[in-house]
Amino acid sequence: MKEIIGGVTAAKGFSAGGIHCGVKKSNIDKKDVALIVSDCMCSAAGIYTKNIVKAAPVLLTMNHLKDGKARAIVVNSGNANACAPFDMENAYKMALATADLMNISPEDVIVASTGVIGQTLNIKAIEEGLPKLYKSINKEGFDDAAQAIMTTDLVKKEHAVSFKIGENIVSLGGMAKGSGMIHPNMGTMLCFITTDIAISSEMLKKALIAANKVSFNRVSIDGDTSTNDMCVILANGMANNKPIDSDGEDFDEFLKALTFVCTNFARDIANDGEGATHLITCKVSGAKDEQSAENISKSIISSTLTKAAIFGGDANWGRILCAMGYSGEIFDPEKVDIAFASNDNIVEVCKQGKGLPFDEKLAKSILLEREVIINVTLCEGNKEAVCWGCDMTYDYIRINGDYRT
Amino acid sequence: MKEIIGGVTAAKGFSAGGIHCGVKKSNIDKKDVALIVSDCMCSAAGIYTKNIVKAAPVLLTMNHLKDGKARAIVVNSGNANACAPFDMENAYKMALATADLMNISPEDVIVASTGVIGQTLNIKAIEEGLPKLYKSINKEGFDDAAQAIMTTDLVKKEHAVSFKIGENIVSLGGMAKGSGMIHPNMGTMLCFITTDIAISSEMLKKALIAANKVSFNRVSIDGDTSTNDMCVILANGMANNKPIDSDGEDFDEFLKALTFVCTNFARDIANDGEGATHLITCKVSGAKDEQSAENISKSIISSTLTKAAIFGGDANWGRILCAMGYSGEIFDPEKVDIAFASNDNIVEVCKQGKGLPFDEKLAKSILLEREVIINVTLCEGNKEAVCWGCDMTYDYIRINGDYRT
Numbered sequence: 001m002k003e004i005i006g007g008v009t010a011a012k013g014f015s016a017g018g019i020h021c022g023v024k025k026s027n028i029d030k031k032d033v034a035l036i037v038s039d040c041m042c043s044a045a046g047i048y049t050k051n052i053v054k055a056a057p058v059l060l061t062m063n064h065l066k067d068g069k070a071r072a073i074v075v076n077s078g079n080a081n082a083c084a085p086f087d088m089e090n091a092y093k094m095a096l097a098t099a100d101l102m103n104i105s106p107e108d109v110i111v112a113s114t115g116v117i118g119q120t121l122n123i124k125a126i127e128e129g130l131p132k133l134y135k136s137i138n139k140e141g142f143d144d145a146a147q148a149i150m151t152t153d154l155v156k157k158e159h160a161v162s163f164k165i166g167e168n169i170v171s172l173g174g175m176a177k178g179s180g181m182i183h184p185n186m187g188t189m190l191c192f193i194t195t196d197i198a199i200s201s202e203m204l205k206k207a208l209i210a211a212n213k214v215s216f217n218r219v220s221i222d223g224d225t226s227t228n229d230m231c232v233i234l235a236n237g238m239a240n241n242k243p244i245d246s247d248g249e250d251f252d253e254f255l256k257a258l259t260f261v262c263t264n265f266a267r268d269i270a271n272d273g274e275g276a277t278h279l280i281t282c283k284v285s286g287a288k289d290e291q292s293a294e295n296i297s298k299s300i301i302s303s304t305l306t307k308a309a310i311f312g313g314d315a316n317w318g319r320i321l322c323a324m325g326y327s328g329e330i331f332d333p334e335k336v337d338i339a340f341a342s343n344d345n346i347v348e349v350c351k352q353g354k355g356l357p358f359d360e361k362l363a364k365s366i367l368l369e370r371e372v373i374i375n376v377t378l379c380e381g382n383k384e385a386v387c388w389g390c391d392m393t394y395d396y397i398r399i400n401g402d403y404r405t
Numbered sequence: 406m407k408e409i410i411g412g413v414t415a416a417k418g419f420s421a422g423g424i425h426c427g428v429k430k431s432n433i434d435k436k437d438v439a440l441i442v443s444d445c446m447c448s449a450a451g452i453y454t455k456n457i458v459k460a461a462p463v464l465l466t467m468n469h470l471k472d473g474k475a476r477a478i479v480v481n482s483g484n485a486n487a488c489a490p491f492d493m494e495n496a497y498k499m500a501l502a503t504a505d506l507m508n509i510s511p512e513d514v515i516v517a518s519t520g521v522i523g524q525t526l527n528i529k530a531i532e533e534g535l536p537k538l539y540k541s542i543n544k545e546g547f548d549d550a551a552q553a554i555m556t557t558d559l560v561k562k563e564h565a566v567s568f569k570i571g572e573n574i575v576s577l578g579g580m581a582k583g584s585g586m587i588h589p590n591m592g593t594m595l596c597f598i599t600t601d602i603a604i605s606s607e608m609l610k611k612a613l614i615a616a617n618k619v620s621f622n623r624v625s626i627d628g629d630t631s632t633n634d635m636c637v638i639l640a641n642g643m644a645n646n647k648p649i650d651s652d653g654e655d656f657d658e659f660l661k662a663l664t665f666v667c668t669n670f671a672r673d674i675a676n677d678g679e680g681a682t683h684l685i686t687c688k689v690s691g692a693k694d695e696q697s698a699e700n701i702s703k704s705i706i707s708s709t710l711t712k713a714a715i716f717g718g719d720a721n722w723g724r725i726l727c728a729m730g731y732s733g734e735i736f737d738p739e740k741v742d743i744a745f746a747s748n749d750n751i752v753e754v755c756k757q758g759k760g761l762p763f764d765e766k767l768a769k770s771i772l773l774e775r776e777v778i779i780n781v782t783l784c785e786g787n788k789e790a791v792c793w794g795c796d797m798t799y800d801y802i803r804i805n806g807d808y809r810t
Contacts, residue, residue: 117723
């Protein structure tokens with residue numbers, strides 16, 4: 001497997017683009033609608049927010065993906081099209097307008113939206129802009145598409161890899177957005193992945209669920225699970241590999257690539273958390289099982305006090321142990337070791353549940369790195385899990401104190 | 406029932422005081438040890454943090470209250486005496502030093518600590534200061550005691566009431582501290598309540614659990630359940646009422662007074678949340694049962710995004726509906742009404758799950774009040790619950806970005 005460029009059009013037979021249609025009023029330079037199209041019908045699978053308040057495009061997409069097939073994805077940013085008048089009607093109109101241009105069924109179009117909740121979507125702007133967008137899509141449109149789904153994201157998020165299935169070279173790439181309202185609960189953001197692998201929609205879904213479990217579901221920015229989250233993957237089969245329709249070596253190879261890409265997106269999202277100045281990577285090891293390691297790690301990266309301490313460069317490990325204690329998992333606090341680490345330094349701060357004297361200067365230098373690693377060892381087994389979060393900063397408050405107006 | 410002054414010494418037979426012993430190094434003016442003493446043995450009950458990492462004084466107090474009896478409470482601020490070398494030994498030494506002065510058993514002394522986790526308690530300073538503190542306690546010492554348990558609290562928290570049981574006048578008062586690491590999970594802070602009512606320790610415990618359920622367990626400041634939380638009540642019987650040892654009118658009267666006082670403390674704690682500029686009171690009504698109303702309300706007051714919006718004076722109700730949706734409770738989003746209110750104004754922003762056009766100026770004026778009321782109606786039944794929280798501000802980040810150092 002090797003990393004390649006090309007994002008959502010890295011795989012054969014995919015085109016994409018992104019333009020400003022007018023959903024975002026403030027700035028005509030800001031792209032707000034993206035389109036991804038496959039040359040032929042794809043196996044398709046999606047995972048969605050577990051919030052029971054689901055935005056109209058999420059509900060529509062769930063419906064359109066029931067048959068495991070799709071050919072296009074249309075996405076707008078700047079408006080969540082959730083809890084707003086005519087939301088379901090407008091979601092359907094986005095599918096219909098795209099389908100008409102491509103001369104396909106609206107049921108084969110996936111629709112997604114991201115932005116403010118509760119305001120009526122400017123569907124007219126999208127309908128009027130779509131013909132121009134459709135004309136503009138091409139193999140080089142991956143960057144434009146990735147830009148068009150950004151809201152408070154500072155960085156566009158694209159990854160792609162190629163790998164071999166038998167003798168055939170397969171490509172897989174994608175784009176994601178996510179910066180706030182991020183908390184692990186299945187597909188905590190928008191992510192669209194395309195691949196030219198030949199695979200059944202059942203196996204595609206299985207792979208997506210497995211990759212999601214160890215990537216997106218292990219990210220938290222602010223504990224708020226959005227109404228609009230989805231992650232969708234399209235596989236058009238143009239790599240001409242022997243189609244994957246069951247478990248086995250080929251499936252494992254594909255899952256490895258998909259997990260790699262999803263994990264990179266998960267880290268990107270945490271690193272680009274609203275206002276974040278640090279990516280927090282929390283590894284819990286020595287657990288009796290992987291789920292308990294994950295739950296403890298999630299509790300740590302979700303702790304507001306721990307996040308504020310990391311922002312302040314304060315090695316306040318007591319808050320980490322405290323967050324572990326209310327994770328809902330049972331463990332012996334007297335067996336817990338905690339260390340802060342960067343990629344080339346480590347400082348142990350807690351041994352068997354008690355504070356250690358430690359080099360405050362070394363701790364400070366580690367806490368000044370962009371990526372702060374928290375290593376927790378439970379000494380109760382040999383399972384582990386890694387989760388990703390970010391620090392809580394003045395800028396998070398600034399961004400979210402006045403997002404709507 | 407009427408409100409009276411006197412806090413933790415409002416009830417007959419209680420003395421209290423608070424002095425600087427040296428646990429807080431930084432400022433000799435800052436009181437850091439409080440003592441509450443009853444003239445005679447009390448029925449006593451406590452409730453404790455559900456964090457599995459419990460501070461040594463919590464574990465010691467749980468043990469000392471097994472017999473439902475106590476005579477004194479000793480508390481330090483400035484150090485949590487949790488996860489630190491010699492923590493259990495030092496907690497016991499606090500009980501022992503107090504017991505020696507009073508010539509009672511250490512098992513009749515309740516010990517509590519609050520402050521930074523993981524650093525060794527300066528027990529010598531407490532042992533040396535206690536004789537002076539013990540000499541200083543008196544009927545007027547309630548303010549000093551309340552001050553001595555403050556950490557990041559800006560306001561000392563005291564309430565007291567008197568009411569009648571039969572022909573006897575009963576007094577009940579207390580003091581509390583709590584400002585950060587506050588999340589509903591049983592007794593989310595320190596609170597000490599004294600009363601001269603005559604009541605069995607079993608009925609006292611029953612009342613405390615019931616009052617806690619609708620007060621302290623409905624507060625959240627930052628989602629972090631502390632290692633040191635406890636709420637303890639002492640009842641010395643000096644009001645000479647017919648002792649309460651079962652359910653009935655007298656018990657109900659007592660529970661009403663206790664709930665009133667605990668609810669006031671709960672509101673105080675939310676209002677004094679670290680960095681808070683608003684008390685958020687969230688009432689969910691029209692629920693099918695009280696527990697689901699409470700869970701939905703808690704999810705709203707705990708939502709970082711909602712808290713940031715209130716700080717920004719932004720009527721971003723979409724975040725409220727979103728937080729309801731991930732509360733774990735099932736409800737129909739299409740039946741939800743949301744309004745923002747102050748004590749004399751109201752603005753409806755969402756009707757049956759969809760945004761309403763509303764007067765932004767009126768909304769802004771409501772959101773500028775110190776207490777912002779969020780009214781949510783589910784239209785699914787007739788049960789309701791109120792929870793309290795606060796906004797998330799720059800100052801919260803400042804306070805918690807560098808608390809330890």
